[in-house]
Amino acid sequence: MKLTLKIWRQSGPNDKGQIVTYPIDNIEGDMSFLDMMDVLNEELIVKGEDPVAFDHDCREGICGMCSLFINGEAHGPDRAITTCQLHMRKFSDGETIYIEPWRAKAFPVIKDLVVDRGALDRVMASGGFVSVNTSGNTVDANAIPISKIDADKAFEAATCIGCGACVASCVNASAMLFVSAKVSQLALLPQGKVEATERVLNMVRTMDEEGFGNCTNTGACAVECPKEISLDNIARMNREYFKAMLTSE
Amino acid sequence: MSILDSKIPSGELNQKWSSYKDHIRLVNPANKRNIDIIVVGTGLAGGSASAALAELGYNVKAFCFQDSPRRAHSIAAQGGINAAKNYQGDGDSVFRLFYDTVKGGDYRAREANVYRLAEVSASIIDQCVAQGVPFAREYGGLLDNRSFGGSQVSRTFYAKGQTGQQLLLGAYSAMSRQIGKGKIQMYNRHEMLDLVIVDGKARGIIARNLVTGSLERFSAHAVVIASGGYGNVFYLSTNAMGSNVTAAWKVHKKGAFFANPCYTQIHPTCIPVSGDHQSKLTLMSESLRNDGRIWVPKNLEDSKAIREGRMKPTDISEEERDYYLERRYPAFGNLVPRDVASRAAKERCDAGFGVNATGEAVYLDFASAIERYGREKVRMNHDGEASMETIMDLGTEVVKAKYGNLFQMYYKIVDQDPYKTPMMIYPAVHYTMGGVWVDYNLMTTITGCYATGEANFSDHGANRLGASALMQGLADGYFVLPYTIADYLADDIRTGKISTDLPEFVQTEADVKAGIDRLMNIKGTKTVDHFHKRLGKIMWDKVGMARNAEGLNWAITEIQKLREEFYSNVRIPGTVDSFNPELDKANRVCDFLELGELMAKDALNRTESCGGHFREESQTEEGEAKRNDKDFAYVAAWEYTGKPSEAILHKEDLVFDKVKLVERNYK
Ligand SMILES: Cc1cc2nc3c(=O)[nH]c(=O)nc-3n(C[C@H](O)[C@H](O)[C@H](O)COP(=O)(O)OP(=O)(O)OC[C@H]3O[C@@H](n4cnc5c(N)ncnc54)[C@H](O)[C@@H]3O)c2cc1C
Numbered sequence: 001m002k003l004t005l006k007i008w009r010q011s012g013p014n015d016k017g018q019i020v021t022y023p024i025d026n027i028e029g030d031m032s033f034l035d036m037m038d039v040l041n042e043e044l045i046v047k048g049e050d051p052v053a054f055d056h057d058c059r060e061g062i063c064g065m066c067s068l069f070i071n072g073e074a075h076g077p078d079r080a081i082t083t084c085q086l087h088m089r090k091f092s093d094g095e096t097i098y099i100e101p102w103r104a105k106a107f108p109v110i111k112d113l114v115v116d117r118g119a120l121d122r123v124m125a126s127g128g129f130v131s132v133n134t135s136g137n138t139v140d141a142n143a144i145p146i147s148k149i150d151a152d153k154a155f156e157a158a159t160c161i162g163c164g165a166c167v168a169s170c171v172n173a174s175a176m177l178f179v180s181a182k183v184s185q186l187a188l189l190p191q192g193k194v195e196a197t198e199r200v201l202n203m204v205r206t207m208d209e210e211g212f213g214n215c216t217n218t219g220a221c222a223v224e225c226p227k228e229i230s231l232d233n234i235a236r237m238n239r240e241y242f243k244a245m246l247t248s249e
Numbered sequence: 250m251s252i253l254d255s256k257i258p259s260g261e262l263n264q265k266w267s268s269y270k271d272h273i274r275l276v277n278p279a280n281k282r283n284i285d286i287i288v289v290g291t292g293l294a295g296g297s298a299s300a301a302l303a304e305l306g307y308n309v310k311a312f313c314f315q316d317s318p319r320r321a322h323s324i325a326a327q328g329g330i331n332a333a334k335n336y337q338g339d340g341d342s343v344f345r346l347f348y349d350t351v352k353g354g355d356y357r358a359r360e361a362n363v364y365r366l367a368e369v370s371a372s373i374i375d376q377c378v379a380q381g382v383p384f385a386r387e388y389g390g391l392l393d394n395r396s397f398g399g400s401q402v403s404r405t406f407y408a409k410g411q412t413g414q415q416l417l418l419g420a421y422s423a424m425s426r427q428i429g430k431g432k433i434q435m436y437n438r439h440e441m442l443d444l445v446i447v448d449g450k451a452r453g454i455i456a457r458n459l460v461t462g463s464l465e466r467f468s469a470h471a472v473v474i475a476s477g478g479y480g481n482v483f484y485l486s487t488n489a490m491g492s493n494v495t496a497a498w499k500v501h502k503k504g505a506f507f508a509n510p511c512y513t514q515i516h517p518t519c520i521p522v523s524g525d526h527q528s529k530l531t532l533m534s535e536s537l538r539n540d541g542r543i544w545v546p547k548n549l550e551d552s553k554a555i556r557e558g559r560m561k562p563t564d565i566s567e568e569e570r571d572y573y574l575e576r577r578y579p580a581f582g583n584l585v586p587r588d589v590a591s592r593a594a595k596e597r598c599d600a601g602f603g604v605n606a607t608g609e610a611v612y613l614d615f616a617s618a619i620e621r622y623g624r625e626k627v628r629m630n631h632d633g634e635a636s637m638e639t640i641m642d643l644g645t646e647v648v649k650a651k652y653g654n655l656f657q658m659y660y661k662i663v664d665q666d667p668y669k670t671p672m673m674i675y676p677a678v679h680y681t682m683g684g685v686w687v688d689y690n691l692m693t694t695i696t697g698c699y700a701t702g703e704a705n706f707s708d709h710g711a712n713r714l715g716a717s718a719l720m721q722g723l724a725d726g727y728f729v730l731p732y733t734i735a736d737y738l739a740d741d742i743r744t745g746k747i748s749t750d751l752p753e754f755v756q757t758e759a760d761v762k763a764g765i766d767r768l769m770n771i772k773g774t775k776t777v778d779h780f781h782k783r784l785g786k787i788m789w790d791k792v793g794m795a796r797n798a799e800g801l802n803w804a805i806t807e808i809q810k811l812r813e814e815f816y817s818n819v820r821i822p823g824t825v826d827s828f829n830p831e832l833d834k835a836n837r838v839c840d841f842l843e844l845g846e847l848m849a850k851d852a853l854n855r856t857e858s859c860g861g862h863f864r865e866e867s868q869t870e871e872g873e874a875k876r877n878d879k880d881f882a883y884v885a886a887w888e889y890t891g892k893p894s895e896a897i898l899h900k901e902d903l904v905f906d907k908v909k910l911v912e913r914n915y916k
């Protein structure tokens with residue numbers, strides 16, 4: 001395949017940045033999208049040019065590191081996958097592909113396609129946990145039975161990989177899907193219920209402070225989410241939030 | 250005489266850990282506040298250690314090269330975590346888990362460490378559930394278990410195919426809580442490039458800030474290396490792209506012995522390589538072997554026809570198929586341990602029976618499982634006579650419920666439907682049992698420098714059992730290190746803050762800078778990946794699944810030549826003081842280029858076959874691995890002397906009190 005890549009280049013946070021065009025040839029359908037980026041970078045290095053910076057690590061859809069906005073969609077045209085799981089067979093010979101970084105006020109660009117998603121970690125540090133110390137003396141794991149339905153729902157929410165595609169896809173750059181996944185997971189489990197009130201209030205407050213936008217229920221986040229995190233989680237978080245507002249003074 | 254002291258406590262095996270804990274020195278809470286600990290790595294080993302140590306009151310500085318601690322490679326583990334809970338009442342016990350692990354490791358692990366691992370395993374599950382880890386449950390609300398890796402009991406806890414993710418997110422949330430409290434200082438996108446030793450003790454590290462490129466000094470009273478395994482020395486592996494040996498290798502060069510580097514685990518069920526451009530390999534969980542049957546055609550002609558696209562696997566009749574694992578190992582069949590299954594696949598492909606274009610793939614076929622499950626369904630539904638089509642449809646549903654996400658992953662990568670046509674699989678590098686040598690306290694041969702998780706060598710001998718790495722990482726971090734490190738730090742309560750202006754910090758930073766400048770100034774013509782791929786090929790061909798003296802000697806010379814070429818012709822674009830992923834890679838590859846040589850040397854020294862290490866010179870008439878307990882029941886711990894090929898061997902003899910050494914037999 002012969003392709004034309006239009007890639008966002010930005011040397012650092014203070015650079016204005018621009019789209020640069022790169023023709024590329026000999027791309028096979030079996031290559032992953034990131035294999036293709038590797039090929040491009042090898043060529044650039046040999047030519048003495050600056051390779052394109054992009055984030056990646058596991059390359060199997062689980063670490064949440066890869067984060068490309070491809071042809072106007074977070075993680076590209078396919079559904080329920082991350083950028084690293086996208087294969088070139090989804091494109092056709094002669095196509096032009098636009099590649100940009102996640103864009104959101106809370107995700108400043110570091111270089112080219114690499115952004116700083118530290119805001120998501122800070123939201124987690126404000127409440128995304130159960131306050132239990134490591135002692136070796138917690139109750140036996142089977143002491144509290146949990147209904148399979150709740151356990152499965154909690155698991156589904158917990159599969160969020162923290163990639164930030166939901167933020168990048170949202171017109172308001174809201175992090176509601178990400179935050180609601182953690183709030184839901186812990187609200188569904190007896191171990192997490194104890195702190196449910198403070199958790200949701202703290203996480204939502206931090207989310208606002210970090211500059212994520214409001215949720216206006218467009219649902220774009222769930223469409224692009226590689227782990228198909230459901231909008232039900234946002235509804236559950238809203239319920240938790242209103243409950244918490246009523247009970248906390 | 251060896252200078253290695255494993256510091257195994259005296260007493261009965263099952264009393265060692267508890268009596269040791271009873272007598273260990275402690276640090277009181279007020280003093281813990283004055284003590285700093287550096288933890289390099291935020292995977293299961295480093296994340297759990299950071300959280301537990303911060304909860305106890307120490308000041309923790311944690312490091313990872315990714316943009317968040319949650320992305321450590323542990324996130325990718327699929328299958329599960331073992332624990333001797335015996336919830337299923339099927340006869341499991343601490344002793345049985347201990348015994349299976351020592352046997353599975355082909356009798357090359359330390360009994361006392363393994364016993365302790367089995368002992369604390371149950372607490373891991375309690376701790377994780379308390380943190381909100383959503384393990385799979387049964388309808389009654391209790392935890393579900395599965396049998397894994399051919400074990401005879403069901404002791405594996407799991408969360409679908411994402412167990413590592415759920416466990417790591419548990420550790421990450423425990424870390425997040427301490428980060429919020431300020432007890433953990435988290436340094437993301439920081440790479441440790443050297444260890445600082447002051448007065449013979451590990452007192453800090455030099456790390457490169459990967460965003461700005463600046464070198465930064467960090468001090469502490471102890472340093473924990475939890476940087477994961479070194480499988481990427483093979484270039485292609487199931488490890489994440491960034492997984493590396495640098496932190497472990499740097500402490501090795503500073504005096505920590507490196508143990509059993511040649512013990513690598515090649516996992517039998519991975520998606521085969523499709524072409525030269527490929528950057529990494531993907532694992533298909535071991536659990537698939539519970540239902541899949543492995544085969545290649547009986548006739549060379551058929552294999553050839555398949556490779557050339559003239560025939561499809563479904564064209565080959567039952568009689569014309571060679572289910573070689575069932576043929577060679579009737580007792581265990583498709584469930585033989587990983588090392589045995591991997592070698593058998595290689596043997597068939599080397600003999601010309603491989604089935605994809607590259608000739609390096611075998612089939613993992615679910616057709617009989619689908620049919621069997623379909624017939625069961627028909628009986629359960631009392632449907633009477635059913636068409637083959639109905640049977641296969643019903644069976645497909647069952648298989649989908651069990652392995653849906655894996656089949657989906659396979660389909661996305663290979664673009665073939667594994668419900669309709671057999672999967673193609675081939676062995677790939679997956680895990681490294683070798684690592685930094687540690688004593689019972691998990692301390693390396695450098696005072697105050699610890700190593701945990703996959704980065705150390707301690708618990709898996711020559712072959713790791715499925716679902717035991719996650720267990721070890723969390724055991725080390727949550728339940729072992731917090732005790733053993735206190736015993737050491739009890740001496741440091743009056744030391745006070747360690748200044749990073751000490752000459753040792755200045756000197757180490759200058760050394761690191763000189764190393765980086767040297768790389769940047771080469772300005773050659775070949776990329777870092779070019780060298781990494783060539784190293785990987787040497788390793789895979791000669792230090793991979795089967796090794797012999799000639800090949801290993803050749804590999805040592807070739808790696809030396811390649812290293813020279815690297816230092817004269819590598820091209821690293823960009824600048825030192827900026828975000829520069831190519832420089833990050835170069836810093837890692839230069840260490841792989843030294844490690845590879847030591848692996849070959851270790852493999853050359855060990856003229857026996859054991860676990861993941863197969864020496865062609867040491868096999869039975871039927872081609873099975875032949876151990877040599879008389880001469881090799883020891884840990885090979887290597888001391889760095891300036892050149893990997895001139896490393897000095899120290900032997901730690903392995904003493905087995907409780908386990909009788911027998912031949913592993915899966916026939
Ligand atoms: C695909 C796959 C599936 C697996 N499935 C299973 C399974 O089902 N069950 C099981 O028990 N085991 C499994 N394993 C093995 C298991 O996942 C690993 O052995 C284990 O997770 C390693 O944990 P760790 O904490 O030691 O290292 P890692 O999780 O690799 O973490 C390493 C950490 O060190 C950091 N780091 C590395 N170098 C540096 C440096 N120089 N400076 C700063 N930071 C650094 C990294 O950023 C990272 O945070 C699997 C492995 C793979 C590859």
Ligand code: SF4
Nearest residue numbers: 160161163164166225
């Ligand atoms: S909710 Fe989905 S899109 Fe958002 S961070 Fe989680 S996995 Fe990514």
Ligand code: FES
Nearest residue numbers: 057059064066084
């Ligand atoms: S690189 Fe890990 S999810 Fe894509």
